[in-house]
Amino acid sequence: MIDAATYGPWAVIAGGSEGVGAAFAQQLADAGINLVLIARKPGPLAETADAVRAKGVTVRTLELDLLDPGAVKAIREATDDVEVGLLVFNAGANSYGSDFVDGDLERFQGVIDLNITAQLALTHHFGGRMKLRGRGGILLVGSLAGYLGTAHTAVYSAAKAFGRVFAEGLWLELREHGVHVLELVLGVTRTPAMERAGLDFSVPGLIVAEPDDVAREGLAHLPHGPVWIAGGNDAVAAKRSGPERAALLEKAHAGHQRLIGR
Numbered sequence: 079m080i081d082a083a084t085y086g087p088w089a090v091i092a093g094g095s096e097g098v099g100a101a102f103a104q105q106l107a108d109a110g111i112n113l114v115l116i117a118r119k120p121g122p123l124a125e126t127a128d129a130v131r132a133k134g135v136t137v138r139t140l141e142l143d144l145l146d147p148g149a150v151k152a153i154r155e156a157t158d159d160v161e162v163g164l165l166v167f168n169a170g171a172n173s174y175g176s177d178f179v180d181g182d183l184e185r186f187q188g189v190i191d192l193n194i195t196a197q198l199a200l201t202h203h204f205g206g207r208m209k210l211r212g213r214g215g216i217l218l219v220g221s222l223a224g225y226l227g228t229a230h231t232a233v234y235s236a237a238k239a240f241g242r243v244f245a246e247g248l249w250l251e252l253r254e255h256g257v258h259v260l261e262l263v264l265g266v267t268r269t270p271a272m273e274r275a276g277l278d279f280s281v282p283g284l285i286v287a288e289p290d291d292v293a294r295e296g297l298a299h300l301p302h303g304p305v306w307i308a309g310g311n312d313a314v315a316a317k318r319s320g321p322e323r324a325a326l327l328e329k330a331h332a333g334h335q336r337l338i339g340r
Protein backbone atom coordinates (compact mmCIF):
# COMPACT_ATOMS: atom_id res chain seq x y z
CA MET A 79 0.00 0.00 0.00
CA ILE A 80 1.57 3.30 -1.12
CA ASP A 81 1.06 6.07 1.41
CA ALA A 82 -0.09 9.14 -0.54
CA ALA A 83 0.00 11.24 2.66
CA THR A 84 3.77 10.65 2.84
CA TYR A 85 4.69 10.52 -0.87
CA GLY A 86 2.04 12.74 -2.51
CA PRO A 87 0.39 14.77 -3.76
CA TRP A 88 2.93 14.77 -6.64
CA ALA A 89 5.75 12.45 -7.67
CA VAL A 90 8.48 13.16 -10.22
CA ILE A 91 9.76 10.20 -12.22
CA ALA A 92 13.01 10.92 -14.09
CA GLY A 93 12.78 8.24 -16.75
CA GLY A 94 9.05 7.72 -16.41
CA SER A 95 7.96 6.63 -19.87
CA GLU A 96 9.01 3.01 -20.29
CA GLY A 97 9.82 -0.18 -18.41
CA VAL A 98 10.31 0.22 -14.68
CA GLY A 99 9.59 3.98 -14.88
CA ALA A 100 6.21 3.34 -16.52
CA ALA A 101 5.45 0.67 -13.90
CA PHE A 102 6.17 3.18 -11.12
CA ALA A 103 3.83 5.64 -12.85
CA GLN A 104 1.00 3.09 -13.00
CA GLN A 105 1.36 2.05 -9.38
CA LEU A 106 1.65 5.62 -8.07
CA ALA A 107 -1.41 6.65 -10.10
CA ASP A 108 -3.32 3.75 -8.56
CA ALA A 109 -2.48 5.31 -5.18
CA GLY A 110 -3.90 8.65 -6.35
CA ILE A 111 -0.54 10.44 -6.68
CA ASN A 112 -0.21 13.03 -9.47
CA LEU A 113 2.79 12.64 -11.74
CA VAL A 114 5.50 14.55 -13.55
CA LEU A 115 6.96 12.17 -16.12
CA ILE A 116 10.31 12.91 -17.77
CA ALA A 117 11.85 11.19 -20.80
CA ARG A 118 13.32 11.96 -24.23
CA LYS A 119 11.12 10.06 -26.70
CA PRO A 120 7.70 11.71 -27.12
CA GLY A 121 5.78 8.55 -28.15
CA PRO A 122 6.22 6.34 -25.07
CA LEU A 123 5.99 9.41 -22.82
CA ALA A 124 2.58 10.38 -24.22
CA GLU A 125 1.40 6.77 -24.14
CA THR A 126 2.27 6.32 -20.47
CA ALA A 127 0.84 9.74 -19.58
CA ASP A 128 -2.47 8.88 -21.27
CA ALA A 129 -2.62 5.50 -19.53
CA VAL A 130 -2.12 6.96 -16.07
CA ARG A 131 -4.40 9.96 -16.69
CA ALA A 132 -7.15 7.43 -17.34
CA LYS A 133 -6.76 6.41 -13.69
CA GLY A 134 -7.89 9.90 -12.66
CA VAL A 135 -4.62 11.59 -11.64
CA THR A 136 -3.14 14.78 -13.10
CA VAL A 137 -0.04 14.24 -15.25
CA ARG A 138 2.56 16.64 -16.58
CA THR A 139 5.09 15.47 -19.14
CA LEU A 140 8.54 16.90 -19.76
CA GLU A 141 10.13 15.75 -22.98
CA LEU A 142 13.80 16.43 -22.31
CA ASP A 143 17.23 14.88 -22.12
CA LEU A 144 18.51 14.86 -18.54
CA LEU A 145 21.97 15.47 -20.00
CA ASP A 146 20.96 18.89 -21.37
CA PRO A 147 22.50 21.71 -19.33
CA GLY A 148 19.06 23.33 -18.90
CA ALA A 149 17.25 20.14 -17.86
CA VAL A 150 17.26 20.63 -14.11
CA LYS A 151 16.09 24.26 -14.45
CA ALA A 152 13.24 23.12 -16.71
CA ILE A 153 12.21 20.46 -14.18
CA ARG A 154 12.28 22.96 -11.33
CA GLU A 155 10.18 25.43 -13.33
CA ALA A 156 7.65 22.73 -14.18
CA THR A 157 7.26 21.70 -10.52
CA ASP A 158 7.72 24.88 -8.48
CA ASP A 159 3.97 25.31 -8.05
CA VAL A 160 3.29 21.80 -6.73
CA GLU A 161 4.33 19.78 -3.69
CA VAL A 162 6.57 16.91 -4.75
CA GLY A 163 6.55 14.18 -2.10
CA LEU A 164 8.44 11.57 -4.10
CA LEU A 165 11.39 11.60 -6.48
CA VAL A 166 12.06 8.44 -8.45
CA PHE A 167 15.33 8.61 -10.37
CA ASN A 168 15.04 5.72 -12.80
CA ALA A 169 16.83 6.81 -16.02
CA GLY A 170 20.34 5.43 -16.16
CA ALA A 171 20.90 2.27 -18.21
CA ASN A 172 24.37 2.21 -19.67
CA SER A 173 24.58 4.34 -22.80
CA TYR A 174 28.18 3.56 -23.76
CA GLY A 175 30.47 0.58 -23.37
CA SER A 176 34.14 0.40 -24.29
CA ASP A 177 37.44 -0.57 -22.75
CA PHE A 178 38.17 2.61 -20.86
CA VAL A 179 41.51 3.79 -22.27
CA ASP A 180 40.38 3.05 -25.85
CA GLY A 181 37.02 4.77 -25.42
CA ASP A 182 35.61 8.23 -25.96
CA LEU A 183 35.95 10.22 -22.75
CA GLU A 184 32.99 12.46 -23.61
CA ARG A 185 30.67 9.48 -23.98
CA PHE A 186 31.86 8.09 -20.64
CA GLN A 187 31.10 11.51 -19.22
CA GLY A 188 27.49 11.10 -20.42
CA VAL A 189 27.13 7.98 -18.26
CA ILE A 190 28.41 9.96 -15.27
CA ASP A 191 26.29 13.03 -16.03
CA LEU A 192 23.10 10.96 -16.08
CA ASN A 193 23.77 8.58 -13.20
CA ILE A 194 25.61 10.97 -10.93
CA THR A 195 25.31 14.67 -11.87
CA ALA A 196 21.62 14.76 -12.82
CA GLN A 197 20.69 12.40 -10.00
CA LEU A 198 22.49 14.58 -7.45
CA ALA A 199 20.94 17.79 -8.78
CA LEU A 200 17.35 16.50 -8.59
CA THR A 201 17.92 14.81 -5.23
CA HIS A 202 19.40 18.04 -3.85
CA HIS A 203 16.49 20.14 -5.08
CA PHE A 204 13.55 17.91 -4.17
CA GLY A 205 15.24 16.38 -1.09
CA GLY A 206 15.83 19.83 0.40
CA ARG A 207 12.16 20.68 0.09
CA MET A 208 11.12 17.33 1.56
CA LYS A 209 13.42 17.85 4.55
CA LEU A 210 11.83 21.25 5.25
CA ARG A 211 8.39 19.69 4.97
CA GLY A 212 9.37 16.76 7.20
CA ARG A 213 8.15 14.05 4.86
CA GLY A 214 8.75 12.43 1.48
CA GLY A 215 10.64 9.74 -0.39
CA ILE A 216 13.65 9.46 -2.70
CA LEU A 217 13.98 6.25 -4.69
CA LEU A 218 17.13 5.83 -6.76
CA VAL A 219 17.28 2.95 -9.21
CA GLY A 220 20.61 1.13 -9.05
CA SER A 221 22.13 -2.02 -10.45
CA LEU A 222 23.87 -5.21 -9.43
CA ALA A 223 26.59 -3.89 -11.74
CA GLY A 224 27.45 -1.48 -8.93
CA TYR A 225 28.65 -4.30 -6.69
CA LEU A 226 31.72 -5.28 -8.71
CA GLY A 227 33.80 -3.80 -11.49
CA THR A 228 33.06 -4.97 -15.03
CA ALA A 229 35.29 -4.93 -18.09
CA HIS A 230 33.95 -2.78 -20.96
CA THR A 231 31.42 -1.07 -18.67
CA ALA A 232 33.78 0.01 -15.89
CA VAL A 233 32.37 3.56 -15.79
CA TYR A 234 28.75 2.35 -15.59
CA SER A 235 29.57 -0.05 -12.72
CA ALA A 236 31.44 2.68 -10.88
CA ALA A 237 28.56 5.15 -11.35
CA LYS A 238 26.09 2.59 -9.97
CA ALA A 239 28.40 1.93 -7.00
CA PHE A 240 28.37 5.67 -6.38
CA GLY A 241 24.56 5.67 -6.39
CA ARG A 242 24.32 2.96 -3.75
CA VAL A 243 26.89 4.44 -1.39
CA PHE A 244 25.38 7.89 -1.88
CA ALA A 245 21.91 6.55 -1.02
CA GLU A 246 23.27 4.99 2.16
CA GLY A 247 24.70 8.29 3.41
CA LEU A 248 21.59 10.21 2.38
CA TRP A 249 19.42 7.70 4.24
CA LEU A 250 21.39 8.40 7.42
CA GLU A 251 21.05 12.15 6.92
CA LEU A 252 17.33 12.28 6.15
CA ARG A 253 15.79 9.53 8.27
CA GLU A 254 15.23 11.77 11.28
CA HIS A 255 13.50 14.30 9.02
CA GLY A 256 10.78 11.95 7.83
CA VAL A 257 12.28 11.53 4.35
CA HIS A 258 12.70 7.94 3.19
CA VAL A 259 15.63 7.04 0.95
CA LEU A 260 16.01 3.80 -0.97
CA GLU A 261 18.47 2.50 -3.54
CA LEU A 262 16.49 -0.09 -5.51
CA VAL A 263 19.07 -2.49 -6.92
CA LEU A 264 17.97 -4.24 -10.12
CA GLY A 265 19.36 -7.28 -11.82
CA VAL A 266 18.42 -8.09 -15.40
CA THR A 267 14.95 -6.65 -16.01
CA ARG A 268 12.81 -6.99 -19.13
CA THR A 269 12.65 -3.32 -20.18
CA PRO A 270 12.25 -1.87 -23.70
CA ALA A 271 15.77 -0.41 -23.41
CA MET A 272 17.25 -3.86 -22.78
CA GLU A 273 15.12 -5.40 -25.54
CA ARG A 274 16.41 -2.75 -27.97
CA ALA A 275 19.95 -3.48 -26.79
CA GLY A 276 19.39 -7.11 -27.86
CA LEU A 277 19.87 -8.68 -24.43
CA ASP A 278 19.24 -12.42 -24.57
CA PHE A 279 16.76 -13.05 -21.74
CA SER A 280 16.70 -16.80 -22.46
CA VAL A 281 20.23 -17.60 -21.22
CA PRO A 282 19.86 -20.62 -18.90
CA GLY A 283 20.09 -19.74 -15.23
CA LEU A 284 19.60 -16.01 -15.83
CA ILE A 285 17.21 -14.37 -13.36
CA VAL A 286 14.98 -12.02 -15.37
CA ALA A 287 12.68 -9.66 -13.48
CA GLU A 288 9.58 -7.89 -14.77
CA PRO A 289 9.22 -4.09 -14.45
CA ASP A 290 5.89 -4.27 -12.54
CA ASP A 291 7.37 -6.60 -9.95
CA VAL A 292 10.53 -4.62 -9.22
CA ALA A 293 8.62 -1.32 -9.09
CA ARG A 294 6.20 -2.87 -6.58
CA GLU A 295 9.12 -4.13 -4.49
CA GLY A 296 10.74 -0.70 -4.56
CA LEU A 297 7.63 1.16 -3.42
CA ALA A 298 6.95 -1.43 -0.71
CA HIS A 299 10.49 -1.12 0.67
CA LEU A 300 10.82 2.66 0.35
CA PRO A 301 10.15 3.22 4.08
CA HIS A 302 12.77 0.58 4.93
CA GLY A 303 15.97 1.80 3.24
CA PRO A 304 18.72 2.27 2.50
CA VAL A 305 19.03 -0.58 -0.03
CA TRP A 306 16.67 -3.19 -1.47
CA ILE A 307 17.93 -5.82 -3.89
CA ALA A 308 14.98 -6.62 -6.14
CA GLY A 309 14.03 -9.69 -8.13
CA GLY A 310 15.45 -12.31 -5.76
CA ASN A 311 19.02 -11.28 -6.51
CA ASP A 312 20.32 -11.18 -2.92
CA ALA A 313 22.59 -14.17 -3.49
CA VAL A 314 24.08 -12.59 -6.62
CA ALA A 315 24.82 -9.38 -4.70
CA ALA A 316 26.39 -11.41 -1.87
CA LYS A 317 28.63 -13.22 -4.39
CA ARG A 318 29.87 -9.83 -5.57
CA SER A 319 30.67 -8.56 -2.07
CA GLY A 320 33.63 -9.26 0.18
CA PRO A 321 37.30 -8.36 0.67
CA GLU A 322 38.88 -10.83 -1.82
CA ARG A 323 38.27 -8.60 -4.81
CA ALA A 324 40.51 -10.32 -7.40
CA ALA A 325 38.90 -13.73 -6.83
CA LEU A 326 35.40 -12.22 -6.93
CA LEU A 327 36.23 -10.36 -10.13
CA GLU A 328 37.70 -13.42 -11.90
CA LYS A 329 34.61 -15.49 -11.17
CA ALA A 330 32.06 -12.85 -12.12
CA HIS A 331 34.06 -11.86 -15.22
CA ALA A 332 34.11 -15.45 -16.51
CA GLY A 333 30.33 -15.69 -16.02
CA HIS A 334 29.77 -12.35 -17.75
CA GLN A 335 31.87 -13.37 -20.75
CA ARG A 336 29.77 -16.53 -21.11
CA LEU A 337 26.58 -14.42 -20.89
CA ILE A 338 27.64 -12.12 -23.73
CA GLY A 339 28.95 -15.07 -25.77
CA ARG A 340 32.69 -14.26 -25.65
Ligand SMILES: NC(=O)c1ccc[n+]([C@@H]2O[C@H](COP(=O)([O-])OP(=O)(O)OC[C@H]3O[C@@H](n4cnc5c(N)ncnc54)[C@H](OP(=O)(O)O)[C@@H]3O)[C@@H](O)[C@H]2O)c1
Pocket residue numbers: 092093094095096097098099116117118119120122142143144145167168169170171172192219220221222223264265266267268269270271272
Ligand atom coordinates in the same frame (compact mmCIF):
# COMPACT_ATOMS: atom_id res chain seq x y z
N1 LIG B 1 16.89 -3.28 -17.47
C1 LIG B 1 17.85 -3.91 -16.79
O1 LIG B 1 18.17 -5.08 -17.04
C2 LIG B 1 18.54 -3.17 -15.66
C3 LIG B 1 19.45 -3.88 -14.85
C4 LIG B 1 20.05 -3.23 -13.79
C5 LIG B 1 19.75 -1.90 -13.53
N2 LIG B 1 18.88 -1.24 -14.33
C6 LIG B 1 18.61 0.17 -14.05
O2 LIG B 1 17.22 0.42 -14.18
C7 LIG B 1 16.99 1.74 -14.66
C8 LIG B 1 16.06 1.71 -15.88
O3 LIG B 1 16.71 1.05 -16.93
P1 LIG B 1 16.01 0.72 -18.33
O4 LIG B 1 16.49 -0.60 -18.74
O5 LIG B 1 14.55 0.92 -18.24
O6 LIG B 1 16.64 1.80 -19.35
P2 LIG B 1 16.81 3.39 -19.41
O7 LIG B 1 17.51 3.69 -20.69
O8 LIG B 1 17.45 3.86 -18.16
O9 LIG B 1 15.31 3.96 -19.56
C9 LIG B 1 14.47 4.18 -18.49
C10 LIG B 1 13.67 5.45 -18.68
O10 LIG B 1 14.52 6.58 -18.64
C11 LIG B 1 14.36 7.41 -19.80
N3 LIG B 1 15.68 7.98 -20.09
C12 LIG B 1 16.83 7.30 -20.37
N4 LIG B 1 17.84 8.17 -20.58
C13 LIG B 1 17.32 9.42 -20.43
C14 LIG B 1 17.86 10.73 -20.54
N5 LIG B 1 19.13 10.94 -20.87
N6 LIG B 1 17.05 11.80 -20.32
C15 LIG B 1 15.73 11.61 -20.01
N7 LIG B 1 15.18 10.40 -19.88
C16 LIG B 1 15.95 9.31 -20.10
C17 LIG B 1 13.80 6.44 -20.85
O11 LIG B 1 13.05 7.10 -21.87
P3 LIG B 1 13.77 7.73 -23.19
O12 LIG B 1 14.71 6.67 -23.70
O13 LIG B 1 12.65 8.07 -24.09
O14 LIG B 1 14.48 8.95 -22.69
C18 LIG B 1 12.91 5.56 -19.99
O15 LIG B 1 11.67 6.20 -19.73
C19 LIG B 1 18.38 2.33 -14.96
O16 LIG B 1 18.80 3.14 -13.87
C20 LIG B 1 19.26 1.10 -15.07
O17 LIG B 1 20.62 1.35 -14.74
C21 LIG B 1 18.27 -1.84 -15.39
